[in-house]
Amino acid sequence: MRVKAWLSLVRTGDWIVLASTAAFVAASFPLLWRTGPATYAEVRAEGQLIARLPLTERRLFVVRGPLGVTTIEIAPGRARILSDPGPRQYCVAQGWLVRPNAIALCAPNHVSLRLTGPTTHDSVNY
Amino acid sequence: MTASIIELTVSAQDRRVARYATAAIALALTEAAMPTPLPGVKPGLANIVILLVLLRHGWREAAWVAVLRVFAGSLLLGQLFAPGFFLAAAGALASLAVLALASRLPREHFGPVSLSVFGALAHIAGQLALARLWLLPSDGIYYLVPVFAASALFFGIVNGLIVARLAQEIS
Structure with a gap:
């Protein structure tokens, strides 16, 4: 046809x-x-929110977990796990998080880093 | 004591519904064996049968075929009353509701393609609504809406063209 x-x-x-x-x-x-830019980084240790840092200027944030110290780097519009004592380094390898709701889990050290944006979806986006 | 005899009379309509439902179930099963890039993105070939029934025999018979297809299809796939069954049912009911309205549009202007596209979009809307309310109660699901809507539109057009062609050949 x-x-x-x-x-x-x-x-x-x-x-x-x-x-x-x-x-x-x-x-x-x-x-x-449309997700807009990420504006805050939420840091959790043992599931508890311990810091909510604006993504405005570069700074380092240190979290103590059961294995040792996890270092988080904050930069304008993005954040990453700079170092972590976990054995497999997944959260470090993940690199910079840019989008709102992006999340990096350092499970062995019980630390997580999550970005939030102007719209607050309460879940991990795909 | 007199033996009671219950006689179930089978009308021509019943036989027709059964025959169409069989075809719809066969297509649904075939489709279940096809690989898909994302659960929920599939052609919905059974809807070709349901739309043909709608055009030829009216909404009531189409609704019977659609409901039988959902029940028997998921029974055969071992999905009865599993989440997938409820998603299929929500999709089928939403699309039947929309088709009830859309089939009142003047036929000479709005053909099978319109009905198919409306039905496909309603189907995915019903499924996503149920998923949002019950299975994945988070707004993250809205992220998938454009993908599902685009695939529903595409397969809606394709199925609609097939229905139009079949209707043309039958008549």
Whole structure:
């Protein structure tokens, strides 16, 4: 079946429906994927929030856990785990966190770093 | 004591519904075996059958086929009353509700493609609403809306064209 034959199956109203639903779907991308910049870094140790640091200027923040010291680096708009005593270094390897709701878990040392943005979703985003 | 005889009369409509439901279930099972990039992103081929029934025999019969498909399909997949079953049911009910309205649009202008697109988008909306309220009660789920909506639109168009073609051949 040729393209023309397929197109003949689409009626006038169908085109209106297609155009409006396509516009709706296209609009949903920027609307729902707009996260804005991260503004704060939340540091947790043993599950307790111990610091909420604005992502404005560069600084180091030190957390003591059961294995030793985890160092967190804060910078304008981003943050990372600079060093951690954990054996596998996953949270260090993760590098800079930039997006709101991004999270780095240093599970062995019971420390987590999470960024928050202007909109506060209460979960990890995909 | 007289033996009571319960006679269940099977109407032509019942047979028709059963036959269509069988086709819809077969398509749903086939589809379940296909790999998908993300759970929930799939063609929804069973809806081709349901839309054909809607066009040829009306909403009530289409609703029967859709409900039987959800129950029998998940029974055969071992999913009955598992989360996947409730998601499928929510999607089917939402899309039937929207189709009840959309099928009143003038047919000469709004064909199978419109119905299919409306049905597909309602299906995914129903599923996401249930997932948000019950299975994954977090706003993180809204992040998936554009992906699901885009895939529903795409497969809605494809299925709608197939329905239009089949309806054309039958008539």
